[in-house]
Amino acid sequence: MSCSRRNFLTGAGAVIFTTGVAGTAVLNSRKTLANVEQDGNKLYGMIHDETACIGCTACTDACRDVNKVPEGVSRLEIIRSEPMGEHPDVEYRFTRKSCQHCENAPCVMVCPTGAAYKDEKTGIVDVHKDKCVGCGYCLAACPYQVRFFNPADGSADKCNFCRDTNLAQGKLPACVESCPTKALVFGDLNDPSSEINAVLNNQVVYRDKVHLGTKPKLYKIPKQKGEV
Template sequence: MFKEFAKWLKTLKNEGVDHISVEERRAFLKMGLVITGVYAGGSLLSVVSRVKEVYADIPDYVGHYPYKPHYTMVLRVDRCIDCERCMEACRKTNHVPPYGWRTRILEQHLPKGDHQWERRFMPILCNHCNEPPCVRACPTKATFKDKVTGIVRVNIKKCIGCKACVAACPYDMRYFNEEKRAIDKCDFCWESRLSKGIFPTACAQACPAGVRIFGDLSDPQSRVYQMVHDPQRALWVLRPETGARPNVFYTIH
């Protein structure tokens, strides 16, 4: 009897998944399933398990937003071409001296077998962590997490220059600025732009390839919210094992 049923099933044609709504797909995703086919006028669905892929790389702390706006950057790394316009814009906007940097590009050579590799550029900047190790290490609260925006900032007059925050940062994001006589770092352009109502950051503005998406992770309308809350998107953060809970997310496409 089941043989007959199996035969009948095999004769069915996949009608495509195009007219299945996003909500429906999400509902299945929450069960750890991905719809791969629709049969018999939508009365039958074929699904595969995607528990691991779906939930594996969204960091566990996503979904909880202690700040409003909760500033975040999503980096679509496969689009980066290392034109370094972000770096130039950052330097100009924030008066970064030649011996320092607030953001830069790393070049990855990703292995693709047979001693071949594929190039990928990876922009890095301050991750504005939820548990910033630098803020914990600073003896004078010279570096602090802004209570409203979550931006990790520096109050230069309190900086004693012990460089504990430099040593504490898992991401190499801090340097001592001789002119300011204090540690300098990316502040998501808070002082140069955001606090004056200019949006977004200089680097995001300058990027010709749409790599840097800047926005408010607590706002469901924002692009960063939609990208981070997409279980089907490959999404990762850097050095999660340090427990810093970074707010800069990496993705492709």
């Protein structure tokens, strides 16, 4: 399904599920990601486990610190749901809001200068800051509303999986490293043996607004299985 201007500007979100047998050790095993330059293209993706997230926002703090994100803007947000249940048995659902690193990225399609682009070697959607003219087309086109203007340099900005910071040093993204409950999994979707594929093959997951044809690379394990 292609992503046209018409379909990415339409309607509310949708979800897609893949089913599998729930794994027991998958989410508990953590491997160091060797993501320095290697032969073959990668396709980086991330999983946010809503059943493990406690809404502590350690991920947002780490992201801001490592990537020097100015006050007043954010590459990553943790959204808390309305209360579920009755006192004293009240629960909340925490979900991640950040760049989806779409395979068919609307922000890239509408950028008039080529500042917004998808790196074909990693699948990461990023910004050439020296090409950004601040037109705001990418901000308007993003169905997930996760882009912003960086007040420090005036260019479009967003999550890039810590490409210029942690990834450049062969480490996991700052949010993944800092999560105390291991609610985040990051890795290469093109690698059948990667941890992220192990989780995707053994958990129920969904993605936001897949009906738009964006093919997002941010997957979520729902707080409650079934309809989200």
